[in-house]
Structures are given as structure tokens and as C-alpha cells.
Amino acid sequence: MTTQNQDNIIVFDKVNKWYGNSFHVLRDINLNVRRGERIVVCGPSGSGKSTLIRCINRLEEHQEGHLIVDGTELTDDVKAIDKIRKEVGMVFQQFNLFPHLTVLENLTLSPMYVGKMPKKEAEEKAMLQLKRVRIAEQAGKYPLQLSGGQQQRVAIARALCLTPKIMLFDEPTSALDPEMIKEVLDVMVEMANQGITMICVTHEMGFAKAVADRVIFMDQGQIVEQNTPHEFFNNPQTDRSKDFLSKILGH
Amino acid sequence: MSVAPRTPPTKRDWSWRSQAFRGLLYQIIAVVLIGGIAWWLAANTAENMRVRGIKSGFDFLTQPAGFDIGESLTKFDSNDPYWKAFLVGVSNTLRVAILGIILTTILGTLIGVGRFSRNGLVRGLCQAYVELFRNVPVLLQLLMWYLLFTEFLPDVTEAKRIGDIYLSKGGITFPKPIWESGHLFGVAGLLVGAIGAWFYRRWARSKFEATGQIRSMFWVPVAIVLAVGVLGWLAGGAPSQFAVPQKGEFAVEGGGALTPEFMAVLLGLVLYTAAFVAEVVRSGISSVARGQSEAAQALGLSKGQEMQQVLLPQALRVIIPPMTNQFLNLTKNSSLAVAIGYPDVVSISNTALNQTGRAVECIALIMLVYLTTSLLTSFFMNWYNAKSAIKER
Numbered sequence: 001m002t003t004q005n006q007d008n009i010i011v012f013d014k015v016n017k018w019y020g021n022s023f024h025v026l027r028d029i030n031l032n033v034r035r036g037e038r039i040v041v042c043g044p045s046g047s048g049k050s051t052l053i054r055c056i057n058r059l060e061e062h063q064e065g066h067l068i069v070d071g072t073e074l075t076d077d078v079k080a081i082d083k084i085r086k087e088v089g090m091v092f093q094q095f096n097l098f099p100h101l102t103v104l105e106n107l108t109l110s111p112m113y114v115g116k117m118p119k120k121e122a123e124e125k126a127m128l129q130l131k132r133v134r135i136a137e138q139a140g141k142y143p144l145q146l147s148g149g150q151q152q153r154v155a156i157a158r159a160l161c162l163t164p165k166i167m168l169f170d171e172p173t174s175a176l177d178p179e180m181i182k183e184v185l186d187v188m189v190e191m192a193n194q195g196i197t198m199i200c201v202t203h204e205m206g207f208a209k210a211v212a213d214r215v216i217f218m219d220q221g222q223i224v225e226q227n228t229p230h231e232f233f234n235n236p237q238t239d240r241s242k243d244f245l246s247k248i249l250g251h
Numbered sequence: 252m253s254v255a256p257r258t259p260p261t262k263r264d265w266s267w268r269s270q271a272f273r274g275l276l277y278q279i280i281a282v283v284l285i286g287g288i289a290w291w292l293a294a295n296t297a298e299n300m301r302v303r304g305i306k307s308g309f310d311f312l313t314q315p316a317g318f319d320i321g322e323s324l325t326k327f328d329s330n331d332p333y334w335k336a337f338l339v340g341v342s343n344t345l346r347v348a349i350l351g352i353i354l355t356t357i358l359g360t361l362i363g364v365g366r367f368s369r370n371g372l373v374r375g376l377c378q379a380y381v382e383l384f385r386n387v388p389v390l391l392q393l394l395m396w397y398l399l400f401t402e403f404l405p406d407v408t409e410a411k412r413i414g415d416i417y418l419s420k421g422g423i424t425f426p427k428p429i430w431e432s433g434h435l436f437g438v439a440g441l442l443v444g445a446i447g448a449w450f451y452r453r454w455a456r457s458k459f460e461a462t463g464q465i466r467s468m469f470w471v472p473v474a475i476v477l478a479v480g481v482l483g484w485l486a487g488g489a490p491s492q493f494a495v496p497q498k499g500e501f502a503v504e505g506g507g508a509l510t511p512e513f514m515a516v517l518l519g520l521v522l523y524t525a526a527f528v529a530e531v532v533r534s535g536i537s538s539v540a541r542g543q544s545e546a547a548q549a550l551g552l553s554k555g556q557e558m559q560q561v562l563l564p565q566a567l568r569v570i571i572p573p574m575t576n577q578f579l580n581l582t583k584n585s586s587l588a589v590a591i592g593y594p595d596v597v598s599i600s601n602t603a604l605n606q607t608g609r610a611v612e613c614i615a616l617i618m619l620v621y622l623t624t625s626l627l628t629s630f631f632m633n634w635y636n637a638k639s640a641i642k643e644r
């Protein structure tokens with residue numbers, strides 16, 4: 001095991017992952033995330049950003065190296081996985097709300113079945129979260145009756161219902177129309193100001209500049225560069241990040 | 252200022268190029284064509300039968316059948332009329348169909364869900380089952396089971412004895428409780444237990460909602476039904492007289508019996524159809540978007556909760572329509588029973604047809620029976636489908 005600092009809530013130590021036998025998707029990832037830190041991950045398509053954050057709640061498993069989340073090492077141990085999934089919330093690009101349940105039921109499902117919380121309490125907490133994302137009046141509707149931006153805010157509220165210590169976002173705004181992107185980002189900025197640890201895959205530079213403590217740039221399964229947003233966007237160090245930035249700024 | 256309420260316009264455009272006019276025209280043409288063909292067929296048949304002097308009509312139904320039936324839920328002998336023979340056939344068909352549908356649903360669902368097991372061995376076995384049973388013609392499977400039961404078991408005179416159960420070419424014979432009034436208490440106990448179990452489930456549900464504690468929603472209710480049933484039986488004086496089968500000189504007599512024909516038909520149909528039901532269930536579950544499973548996992552739901560709360564409810568609406576097809580297939584395939592001599596409605600109608608020569612009438616009766624059961628099944632499944640459809644918009 002590695003020397004680990006109590007202040008690091010997530011520690012990647014020489015993590016390697018392959019898809020199948022030949023595709024080396026994560027290469028020697030070393031990364032320490034401090035408690036309360038807000039990190040933005042960016043990089044070209046296929047560079048392994050999604051894979052990296054999906055390892056944190058074990059939607060993907062790594063094959064080599066150590067990955068420690070809030071003091072618990074992620075292995076095949078089911079108990080450890082259960083514990084970590086309770087502490088890590090995740091928001092997906094495609095929302096992934098449960099279409100057969102109402103908005104409120106989407107939010108109470110996990111607190112009731114996983115958190116063993118009484119229904120009434122779960123509903124009260126859920127309403128609180130819905131207010132936080134400014135969508136309380138939609139509680140009785142079904143997800144597909146809502147707009148994309150509203151759905152994504154419900155998904156954020158659902159992830160918050162387990163009071164996670166870490167929130168993972170995988171391109172939360174890239175399936176949205178421009179006018180909806182702002183309403184989702186506003187909610188995320190508010191969350192960021194409340195001290196939760198956040199790791200967010202996104203190409204929204206405005207968001208990165210506003211809230212990120214650190215920007216991580218990935219390419220071909222490696223962390224190529226990491227820096228403060230200001231330094232990274234104004235003064236990229238590597239050719240690959242320069243190239244990438246010129247592309248996303250270009251349009 | 253108030254606005255007068257407006258209703259949608261009712262006038263339709265009936266020009267010959269309008270959709271409404273064309274639609275009506277095609278329907279009229281279709282009805283005239285089908286009616287004409289039906290009339291022509293009926294007239295032709297009647298004329299042919301008249302020319303050849305074939306008698307027609309359903310009067311034969313009240314005449315004595317003159318043949319025995321191998322197995323029947325009620326007493327039947329050769330002096331009983333044809334209509335009674337038909338009813339025996341129908342009840343034999345329904346017995347196989349209803350039991351078959353229930354067993355197939357259970358087995359097929361288990362195997363279908365098993366294909367998503369984390370255990371590779373379970374997954375492999377379930378897949379092997381499906382490939383094996385759906386790729387062998389069902390008639391062959393029925394014949395194979397029948398052969399197994401009749402060839403590899405001893406003759407009736409040398410019936411194999413396990414406790415009070417006898418196994419032979421004649422089927423399984425087993426002790427059957429003799430009906431006494433005391434059994435009524437047992438039956439009443441089961442009913443009371445069922446009501447109690449329903450209340451328990453309501454209580455457990457509200458308890459879960461109030462405290463978050465999860466209680467068994469299946470095994471405890473089952474235990475309640477059984478326990479109260481046993482209590483009722485004890486209160487009825489615990490009648491425990493059994494009709495125990497006895498081996499006579501030529502046959503095993505007394506007790507309850509399952510014939511090899513019945514077992515072969517039931518087993519063959521269930522194992523065959525379960526393979527298809529398993530595929531229906533599997534494809535239904537995998538039709539649920541992958542993101543649903545990931546979201547459930549990210550929220551910390553266990554595999555079982557994910558299946559019960561997220562995947563199955565969404566899979567159900569994809570599963571129900573093809574499931575109806577499988578139920579109808581099972582019912583209709585039960586007519587293959589004729590190949591191994593199980594007296595279902597087809598087999599009995601066949602005999603009646605040969606004896607009376609009333610081919611049109613007998614075939615019509617068979618069709619009526621299958622049409623009725625199939626339509627009833629369809630209606631029930633459509634109702635269930637509508638009930639479990641999810642509101643999305």
C-alpha cells in the first residue's frame with residue numbers, strides 16, 4: 001500500500017486498465033484528490049475520461065495498481081463496493097432516470113432500499129433536494145414528461161439524495177440544448193460552493209474557470225497535464241493540450 | 252369579455268380523393284369479398300354433402316359415444332353421449348394448458364433471469380438449456396418422454412415401489428387423502444391464511460415505508476398460508492385417511508394416478524415452451540437501456556433490487572405481448588398429444604369423427620374450442636398489458 005494522506009479522499013496509485021486483452025485504456029494513472037477539491041477532466045474523445053471516473057464507483061474495474069476511495073481500497077470485495085457506492089454520487093450524460101417511476105420515486109428509491117430510510121423522511125429529503133435544483137413543482141411527473149435540462153437536474157438531485165461525499169459528472173451538459181446548459185451549470189456551481197468533492201468531465205471552459213481547483217488533461221489513457229484552470233487555459237504546457245485547446249476554442 | 256366555448260369542427264371532407272372516403276371504400280370492398288368467399292364455400296360444401304348423401308347436423312352429440320376414454324377428471328363410460336366425451340376432451344386439454352402455462356412461466360422466467368447471473372456456470376447452463384430444448388421439434392420431445400416413461404419403467408405387474416408410491420408403465424400411483432368433512436376446515440384454513448398473508452404484506456409494506464426495514468414479501472406470506480391451513484386441518488380433527496394404492500395381480504389399484512401420457516404431454520410442452528419464454532424474458536430485460544443498470548448500480552442498489560425495482564418493471568411491457576404468443580403456442584401444441592394417445596379434445600373429436608363421419612361438425616367444434624381459449628387468453632393478457640403499461644407522457 002501507498003503512503004496515503006488523510007486529506008486525500010481519492011488516491012489513484014499506478015492504476016492500469018485494459019478493455020479486453022489488447023486495448024490499454026488507462027496507463028499508469030497517479031492522481032490524488034483532496035477532500036473538497038473540485039476537478040475538471042478534459043481531453044479528446046476516446047482518451048479514457050469516462051473510464052477514469054467510472055473506476056471510482058466501480059462501474060469499471062481496474063486490473064493493476066491501487067485505487068483508494070475515502071480510505072477504502074476498491075477490490076472485488078462486495079462490501080467495500082457497497083460502501084463506496086453509498087458515498088459516491090454519479091450524474092450521466094444521458095441522465096439515466098428511471099422512466100417507470102415518478103420524479104419523487106426516482107429520488108426516494110435508493111434512500112429507502114439502500115439507506116433503509118423511512119418513506120416519509122426520504123420524501124422530505126427528496127423534496128429538499130428538488131428545491132435545491134429548483135424543480136420541486138415537478139415531483140409528481142414522470143421523467144420523460146420533462147425537458148432535458150429538467151431531467152438532468154432531477155438526476156443531480158437523485159445523486160445528492162444519498163448525501164454523497166463525492167460527486168462524479170460525466171459530460172452532464174453535452175446532451176443538452178444551449179439554453180438548458182446554463183440551468184444545469186448554475187445548479188452545479190451552487191453545489192461546488194458547498195464544499196462537496198467534485199470530479200467533472202466537461203468541455204465547458206466557463207464552468208472550469210469558475211469553479212475548478214484543478215484541470216486534468218488526458219490523452220490516450222494518460223494524464224498528460226494538470227494545472228489550475230487559469231494556467232491550463234492561458235498557458236498550456238504540452239503540444240497535445242495546445243492542439244486540443246485550439247480545437248475546442250476554435251469553433 | 253368571455254369567449255364562447257369552441258368545439259372542433261365535425262364536418263368531414265367526403266370528396267373521392269379524401270382519406271375518409273378511400274378508407275370507407277376499401278372496407279366495403281373487403282367485407283363484400285370475404286362475405287362472398289364464405290358464402291361460396293358454405294354453399295359448395297352443403298351441395299357436395301347433399302349430392303353424396305352425407306348426413307349433417309349436431310344431432311349425433313346426444314347419441315351414446317360407444318368408446319372408452321383412458322383418463323378423465325369425471326367418470327365416463329362408453330354409454331355416455333358424445334357431448335360428454337367432448338367435454339372430457341376439453342377438460343383434458345385445459346388441464347394440460349393451464350398447468351402448462353403456470354409451470355412454463357415459472358421455469359422460463361427463472362432461466363431467462365439466470366442468463367444475467369454473475370455466476371458463469373449458471374449463465375452457461377441456462378443458455379445450454381435454451382439451445383437444447385428450442386432446437387428439437389416438440390413432437391419429438393413428446394415422443395421421447397413418452398418412450399422414456401413407457402419403455403424404461405417396469406410393467407404394471409412389477410411396479411417399482413418407493414414407499415407407497417408405485418412407478419410403472421401405467422404411470423405414477425400415489426396415496427390420495429380420502430375426502431372427509433374435516434378437510435373443509437383445512438380448506439377454510441388455507442383461505443383464512445391467504446387473507447392473513449394479504450394483510451401481512453400490507454403491514455410489511457407500510458412498515459417498510461415507515462421504518463425502512465425490509466421484510467420478506469414472499470416466504471413469510473407462504474408460511475402464513477400453510478400454517479393456518481394446517482391449523483384448520485388440525486381443528487377439523489386432522490383427518491388422515493389415505494387411499495393407499497395396492498398392487499393387485501394385474502394392476503396397481505386405488506390412490507391417485509398420473510398417466511404416462513399426461514406426464515409426457517405436460518413435461519414435453521413445459522420444457523419446450525420454457526426455452527422460448529426464457530428467450531422472451533432475456534430479450535425483454537436486455538432491451539432495457541444499459542444506462543438504467545448503471546444508474547441503479549451507481550445508486551448502490553444490489554443486483555436483486557436492480558432486477559426487481561428497475562429492470563423487470565421496464566422489461567415487462569416488452570415481455571407481455573410475445574409471452575401471450577407463447578401461451579397460445581403451448582395451448583395449441585397440446586393438440587400434438589394425439590400422437591401419444593392422450594385423450595385431449597383433438598384426439599376425442601378424431602374418434603368421434605371416424606365413428607360418425609360428421610367431419611365438418613367435429614372440426615368446427617375443435618376450432619371453436621381453440622378459438623375460445625385463445626381469445627380468452629389474449630383478452631386476459633391484453634388487459635394485463637394495459638394495466639402494467641407505464642405512463643411516460
Ligand SMILES: Nc1ncnc2c1ncn2[C@@H]1O[C@H](COP(=O)(O)OP(=O)(O)OP(=O)(O)O)[C@@H](O)[C@H]1O
Nearest residue numbers: 019020023025043044045046047048049050051052
Ligand atoms: N466497454 C468497452 N469495451 C471496449 N472498449 C471500450 C469500452 N468502453 C470504452 N471503450 C473504449 O475505450 C476508450 C476510452 O473510452 P472513454 O469512454 O473512457 O473515452 P472518453 O474520453 O470518455 O471519450 P468521450 O469524450 O467520447 O466520452 C475509447 O476508445 C472507447 O472506444
Ligand SMILES: [Mg+2]
Nearest residue numbers: 049050051170
Ligand atoms: Mg466519455
